[in-house]
Amino acid sequence: MVSTMPWTMSRYPASMKNLPAGVRQKAIVIANALLEDGYSESLAIRIAISRAREWASRRAIADPIPYGPFLH
Numbered sequence: 001m002v003s004t005m006p007w008t009m010s011r012y013p014a015s016m017k018n019l020p021a022g023v024r025q026k027a028i029v030i031a032n033a034l035l036e037d038g039y040s041e042s043l044a045i046r047i048a049i050s051r052a053r054e055w056a057s058r059r060a061i062a063d064p065i066p067y068g069p070f071l072h
Contacts, residue, residue, distance in 0.1 A: 006032040007032060012027075013031070016045070019052070019053075023053060023056045026052040027052035028048070030051050
């Protein structure tokens with residue numbers, strides 16, 4: 001059972017505020033699932049943002065924050 005209220009598009013962690021809406025929505029879904037699986041909030045947030053960005057990059061969804069191993 002989730003110990004905190006699940007996040008929504010109107011109530012989400014501050015660290016997700018600069019994500020594009022589609023990426024943020026995916027991160028929220030992932031984070032809520034991780035919370036339900038027993039992950040801490042801080043770990044769930046970090047994992048969810050990373051996985052949502054990977055998801056977006058596979059679908060060519062723009063993310064204004066550059067990331068990845070080949071940055072110059």
